[in-house]
Amino acid sequence: MSEFGFDLIATDGAARRGRVTTAHGQIDTPAFMPVGTAGTVKAMLPQSVAGTGAQIVLGNTYHLMLRPGAERVQKLGGLHKFMDWPGPILTDSGGFQVMSLAEIRKITEDGVRFRSHIDGSYHTLTPERSIEIQNLLDADITMAFDECTPYPATEKQARDSMELSMRWAKRSKEAFEDRPGYGLFGIVQGSTFENQRLESAQALQDIGFHGYAVGGLAVGEGQQLMFDTLDYTCPALPADKPHYLMGVGKPGDIVGAVARGIDMFDCVLPTRSGRNGQAWTRRGPVNVKNARHAEDPRPLDAECPCPACTQFSRAYLNHLVKAGEILAMMLVTWHNLTYYQQLMADLRSAIEGGTFEAYVAQFNALQAEGDIEPL
Amino acid sequence: MSEFGFDLIATDGAARRGRVTTAHGQIDTPAFMPVGTAGTVKAMLPQSVAGTGAQIVLGNTYHLMLRPGAERVQKLGGLHKFMDWPGPILTDSGGFQVMSLAEIRKITEDGVRFRSHIDGSYHTLTPERSIEIQNLLDADITMAFDECTPYPATEKQARDSMELSMRWAKRSKEAFEDRPGYGLFGIVQGSTFENQRLESAQALQDIGFHGYAVGGLAVGEGQQLMFDTLDYTCPALPADKPHYLMGVGKPGDIVGAVARGIDMFDCVLPTRSGRNGQAWTRRGPVNVKNARHAEDPRPLDAECPCPACTQFSRAYLNHLVKAGEILAMMLVTWHNLTYYQQLMADLRSAIEGGTFEAYVAQFNALQAEGDIEPL
Numbered sequence: 001m002s003e004f005g006f007d008l009i010a011t012d013g014a015a016r017r018g019r020v021t022t023a024h025g026q027i028d029t030p031a032f033m034p035v036g037t038a039g040t041v042k043a044m045l046p047q048s049v050a051g052t053g054a055q056i057v058l059g060n061t062y063h064l065m066l067r068p069g070a071e072r073v074q075k076l077g078g079l080h081k082f083m084d085w086p087g088p089i090l091t092d093s094g095g096f097q098v099m100s101l102a103e104i105r106k107i108t109e110d111g112v113r114f115r116s117h118i119d120g121s122y123h124t125l126t127p128e129r130s131i132e133i134q135n136l137l138d139a140d141i142t143m144a145f146d147e148c149t150p151y152p153a154t155e156k157q158a159r160d161s162m163e164l165s166m167r168w169a170k171r172s173k174e175a176f177e178d179r180p181g182y183g184l185f186g187i188v189q190g191s192t193f194e195n196q197r198l199e200s201a202q203a204l205q206d207i208g209f210h211g212y213a214v215g216g217l218a219v220g221e222g223q224q225l226m227f228d229t230l231d232y233t234c235p236a237l238p239a240d241k242p243h244y245l246m247g248v249g250k251p252g253d254i255v256g257a258v259a260r261g262i263d264m265f266d267c268v269l270p271t272r273s274g275r276n277g278q279a280w281t282r283r284g285p286v287n288v289k290n291a292r293h294a295e296d297p298r299p300l301d302a303e304c305p306c307p308a309c310t311q312f313s314r315a316y317l318n319h320l321v322k323a324g325e326i327l328a329m330m331l332v333t334w335h336n337l338t339y340y341q342q343l344m345a346d347l348r349s350a351i352e353g354g355t356f357e358a359y360v361a362q363f364n365a366l367q368a369e370g371d372i373e374p375l
Numbered sequence: 376m377s378e379f380g381f382d383l384i385a386t387d388g389a390a391r392r393g394r395v396t397t398a399h400g401q402i403d404t405p406a407f408m409p410v411g412t413a414g415t416v417k418a419m420l421p422q423s424v425a426g427t428g429a430q431i432v433l434g435n436t437y438h439l440m441l442r443p444g445a446e447r448v449q450k451l452g453g454l455h456k457f458m459d460w461p462g463p464i465l466t467d468s469g470g471f472q473v474m475s476l477a478e479i480r481k482i483t484e485d486g487v488r489f490r491s492h493i494d495g496s497y498h499t500l501t502p503e504r505s506i507e508i509q510n511l512l513d514a515d516i517t518m519a520f521d522e523c524t525p526y527p528a529t530e531k532q533a534r535d536s537m538e539l540s541m542r543w544a545k546r547s548k549e550a551f552e553d554r555p556g557y558g559l560f561g562i563v564q565g566s567t568f569e570n571q572r573l574e575s576a577q578a579l580q581d582i583g584f585h586g587y588a589v590g591g592l593a594v595g596e597g598q599q600l601m602f603d604t605l606d607y608t609c610p611a612l613p614a615d616k617p618h619y620l621m622g623v624g625k626p627g628d629i630v631g632a633v634a635r636g637i638d639m640f641d642c643v644l645p646t647r648s649g650r651n652g653q654a655w656t657r658r659g660p661v662n663v664k665n666a667r668h669a670e671d672p673r674p675l676d677a678e679c680p681c682p683a684c685t686q687f688s689r690a691y692l693n694h695l696v697k698a699g700e701i702l703a704m705m706l707v708t709w710h711n712l713t714y715y716q717q718l719m720a721d722l723r724s725a726i727e728g729g730t731f732e733a734y735v736a737q738f739n740a741l742q743a744e745g746d747i748e749p750l
Contacts, residue, residue, distance in 0.1 A: 038695075038698045039691070039695075042700065043702065043705070045682060045686075045705070046686075067694065067698060068669065068690070068694040068697075072669070072670060075670065076691075082690075084686045084691075295447060295451070307420060311420075311459045312459060313457070315447070315451050316414070318443075319413075319414065319442065319457075320413075322443075323413045325417065326417055326650075326701060326704060327418065329701060330701070
């Protein structure tokens, strides 16, 4: 089994083309990680996810600890076997979902006590337990347990939260069992305050991680403030480790973040949108339910290789969404994940070829042009 | 394009092994037709449906006329192209669903006036309009418009209903445009009254159809009464035409009906059960949600070639069903359709090999034995 590692293959400006090596395989970066919350990328078979080009999926500690339970997953051979995903898996720490989903929660220095949104039962997540759960799940990439600072936050609130996360980061590192091919990522916090972000980035490097995530963004601050934050945060991250922007985002967010030195992304957007009949394309978002598609025999995107685009018309997809058919969710999800992976592949080629700036210009022009005209 | 036809290849007792030839391909019988109500076999891609061994799917006139509309489907190239199913399609006449789904309905000699369950709009179905719709959809097999007699019915109610259906059958025949490879089936009614069933079967043969369906069964009369009805109805059907038992059924119903001379079946059971976490197997029904599966690493059926059985454990399927994941619906549906097609393939081999009786004994023994013991 190879060491956990990161190779920087090429750069173009601040944009980076790299490769992460894990116990279960390699990940070409910039990479988008589909979210497999409860041990399934919703509405997709794992081989279909792989078929879109995805090399790694994300699992959620919060969901999996509550159902079916981390010990049970381990007993069944770990998350890879459980969900039949032989490739790399990254698990989040549970910190974010505890705050957004659990019914009652109490944060102390020790950790978070909360009530399950599923059955009302009480649970505690600490840095130690979060790392243990991720280890039981057999995550290739384990995330340090942190508090995702709410937005907006005062400077004081942000600092208190960031400093707590840094103490938890240290405990996470101590709890993490070093094994070949398995990595632990720290998470930079500090809201939109430059000094706090830089301090957090330094604190994490003092502890030492296999990769560095930027947390607490895409929480309502808007794209410009997110980019501004990345502008000063990314240069403070070690160049020889992967940089992961958590929970991002729309295609334009991803392109802008790659331009600023981010290597990895995850977001529920392509899968959640897919279940709601919203497609993401080279030409921007398309509401498949819109009546203008009802008699349109053309594919969603004539250049897309996914089943939704190669087998079916816009009229059919429109019909399926209106009828509430499961196949609508399957197909639009499949399309969205295919588009996202195609976007990442294009970004990687552009960086390798030294044509990143030209690619971004082309990307922006097509997005601005918008969807094809109705017939 | 070949003629619509039926070849009887082998018989074993009353059981028949045959082949139906249509404009869009052949159907080996006994055949089970998955139901694709609104232009999709729910939760399945069409190539996955074909992969289970299905050679024909069913479409519902009632659903498709209301949404997206038969004229629209025709404009888009017909139902085969619309739903990307290149094989044969059978459409029902709409008669059954009008009675079971529409909000208000009024039956006259002319036809049925009803309100859509989707948007409350008013529509009329007559034999002529039903045949026209099925023609617009480009159904390989068109069903005559009939009234599915409610159960129980008095002898008088059953007779009035049956005689109306026979008059509608004649109008259906007159409205049907004969084209090579396209067939029209008549539907025998008469509830559970032998004399009426025989009279109906004769009336339909006097009109002349490409195939003969038995309607008005599996509506609450129970398996024994259904078999009794088939015992006298099947021999009254022409041996050189396909016999189709509508809306049936459980695996045991199918085996018993094949033993009595039925060639074709359709039922929502495998797909609907699949969405509710109920699997059908060689060993009978299995409630995937049952807690006994929660830590069971074994497949649902070790001999089944479907993705649910070859890729995943019972524990994983149990988790998906409990979590309400779409993948649960996809996988259990896939399994059920695979099992149903395997059952039909086994029945065909047994009839061809002259071992039908032995196969039925083996089928009954395994079903009686029930699911594998918990670990």
